[in-house]
Amino acid sequence: MAASPNEALRTIHTREAIAARVAELGQRIAADYGKELPIFVSVLKGSFMFAADLARELPQSVRIEFLGVQSYGSGTVSTGAVQITQDLTHPIEGQDILIVEDIVDTGLTLAYILSLMRARGVRSVKVCAFLDKPSRRRVEVPVDYVGFTIPDVFVVGYGLDCAEQYRNLPSLCELLQPPAK
Numbered sequence: 001m002a003a004s005p006n007e008a009l010r011t012i013h014t015r016e017a018i019a020a021r022v023a024e025l026g027q028r029i030a031a032d033y034g035k036e037l038p039i040f041v042s043v044l045k046g047s048f049m050f051a052a053d054l055a056r057e058l059p060q061s062v063r064i065e066f067l068g069v070q071s072y073g074s075g076t077v078s079t080g081a082v083q084i085t086q087d088l089t090h091p092i093e094g095q096d097i098l099i100v101e102d103i104v105d106t107g108l109t110l111a112y113i114l115s116l117m118r119a120r121g122v123r124s125v126k127v128c129a130f131l132d133k134p135s136r137r138r139v140e141v142p143v144d145y146v147g148f149t150i151p152d153v154f155v156v157g158y159g160l161d162c163a164e165q166y167r168n169l170p171s172l173c174e175l176l177q178p179p180a181k
């Protein structure tokens with residue numbers, strides 16, 4: 001998908017810049033974990049593209065699971081209530097987990113996912129987020145690996161959507177007419 005010049009989109013990070021940063025993250029994760037890579041838990045839908053690219057930067061085989069979540073109140077004010085729309089296909093007790101997220105905004109979704117992982121008795125859990133928007137944080141959450149830190153703007157592309165649009169933009173763009181928060 002190419003952004004049409006008429007659309008209200010402003011490129012923040014190009015496809016090439018994203019690829020370079022994802023490669024760096026992959027190298028760091030590989031160096032930190034060594035031979036025993038964690039199980040990737042890709043949070044759907046927004047992280048599907050990031051998780052696919054990140055996984056291909058790793059030198060060894062890596063297990064990938066998907067967790068579908070939906071935050072109530074998206075588009076308005078987030079309530080922090082999160083619904084699991086698709087669960088993991090394998091037990092994760094005793095495993096090392098890397099949560100792969102598209103963006104940490106208020107932190108409420110991630111806080112919920114982290115408590116869910118801990119309740120399932122994982123050995124360790126770390127977080128790799130493509131984007132971090134720290135100015136909007138409402139709960140403190142640990143983010144171990146961050147692709148890019150961005151200001152308080154609404155972004156789309158590289159997996160992130162606005163009303164299910166723009167996920168397949170290869171670049172990350174600011175949506176200049178964002179939905180009401």
Ligand code: IMP
Nearest residue numbers: 046104105106107108109154155160161
């Ligand atoms: P939270 O506020 O940290 O719980 O983030 C909830 C979810 O809101 C994220 O996982 C994204 O799916 C979505 N989100 C937050 N900010 C943006 C944005 O700028 N663009 C697209 N989706 C966003």
Ligand code: MG
Nearest residue numbers: 043046102103
């Ligand atoms: Mg998300």
